[in-house]
Amino acid sequence: MSEPIRVAVLGASGRMGAQTVRAVQGADGLELVAALDAGDDLRAVTDAGAQVAVDFTVPAVTEQHVHALVDQGVHAVVGTTGWDDASLGRVRDHLTRAPGVGVVVAPNFALGAVLAMTFARQAARWFESAEVVELHHPDKVDAPSGTARHTAQGIAAARAAAGLGPVPDATAQALDGARGADVDGVRVHAVRLRGLVAHEEILLGNPGEMLTIRHDSFDRSSFMPGVLLAVRRVADRPGLTVGLEHLLDLPA
Ligand SMILES: NC(=O)C1=CN([C@@H]2O[C@H](COP(=O)(O)OP(=O)(O)OC[C@H]3O[C@@H](n4cnc5c(N)ncnc54)[C@H](O)[C@@H]3O)[C@@H](O)[C@H]2O)C=CC1
Numbered sequence: 001m002s003e004p005i006r007v008a009v010l011g012a013s014g015r016m017g018a019q020t021v022r023a024v025q026g027a028d029g030l031e032l033v034a035a036l037d038a039g040d041d042l043r044a045v046t047d048a049g050a051q052v053a054v055d056f057t058v059p060a061v062t063e064q065h066v067h068a069l070v071d072q073g074v075h076a077v078v079g080t081t082g083w084d085d086a087s088l089g090r091v092r093d094h095l096t097r098a099p100g101v102g103v104v105v106a107p108n109f110a111l112g113a114v115l116a117m118t119f120a121r122q123a124a125r126w127f128e129s130a131e132v133v134e135l136h137h138p139d140k141v142d143a144p145s146g147t148a149r150h151t152a153q154g155i156a157a158a159r160a161a162a163g164l165g166p167v168p169d170a171t172a173q174a175l176d177g178a179r180g181a182d183v184d185g186v187r188v189h190a191v192r193l194r195g196l197v198a199h200e201e202i203l204l205g206n207p208g209e210m211l212t213i214r215h216d217s218f219d220r221s222s223f224m225p226g227v228l229l230a231v232r233r234v235a236d237r238p239g240l241t242v243g244l245e246h247l248l249d250l251p252a
């Protein structure tokens with residue numbers, strides 16, 4: 001039998017980190033060797049012999065964590081949001097100097113959410129209008145969600161590739177925020193409500209019809225199959241992978 005993959009969790013006391021600790025402890029072929037949170041020294045990851053580290057921390061620190069892990073030769077699975085093209089570019093560049101090290105950054109590890117984003121990209125070219133509504137628990141610190149940003153970017157890219165023009169919108173007067181955030185020309189609206197976990201609706205409109213693609217995470221256990229898949233596969237994917245869709249053989 002092969003040796004278990006040795007796993008560290010960063011942000012282990014948080015909502016997602018605690019869930020990940022339990023999932024790794026209960027998973028075949030994985031061994032939890034370190035559980036770190038704010039104030040802990042990241043060198044504990046290699047001291048514990050971890051091969052893979054999972055980061056569910058906060059947008060302010062996740063990039064520096066990834067650089068530190070790459071320097072230690074540890075593969076990283078990152079669920080923390082807040083990434084943009086510049087921060088991803090810095091990690092991609094760093095990885096060219098660390099051959100063999102893999103980093104997977106995924107805004108959403110729930111399989112249904114990944115499928116919803118894929119379906120939205122496939123459908124986008126056929127619709128005149130597209131908007132995204134994300135709904136989350138009120139303890140979330142960033143808005144709009146990383147998933148909604150990734151969704152809107154995918155829709156915008158599909159529209160551009162199909163030669164579609166701007167989404168129609170005659171708004172000439174509005175209260176600040178009334179039309180949501182503009183992500184590459186796609187409006188994204190963020191709801192924060194006690195009782196919710198993580199939800200997203202993609203609205204696609206044509207004259208006389210609307211297609212709604214909706215995904216609901218009712219519980220954080222929904223993210224764990226995707227996290228465990230990434231932990232098992234990251235070492236086979238040197239360099240930077242953005243989005244779980246690349247590990248599911250889905251269209252990017
Ligand atoms: N990709 C995905 O599928 C998902 C991503 N997320 C994202 O994961 C992140 C964490 O979400 P939650 O667990 O709900 O937040 P949380 O606030 O419950 O947990 C964050 C944890 O990180 C810790 N932390 C802060 N600074 C740290 C540092 N320097 N080193 C180590 N730990 C540190 C905090 O003490 C806390 O325990 C957010 O960015 C959220 O958007 C959340 C759910 C699913």
Ligand SMILES: O=C(O)C1=N[C@H](C(=O)O)C[C@H](O)C1
Nearest residue numbers: 081107108140145146147198
């Ligand atoms: O903070 C959360 O809870 C979530 N964050 C991720 C995001 O910002 O997209 C993933 C999921 O929506 C839950």
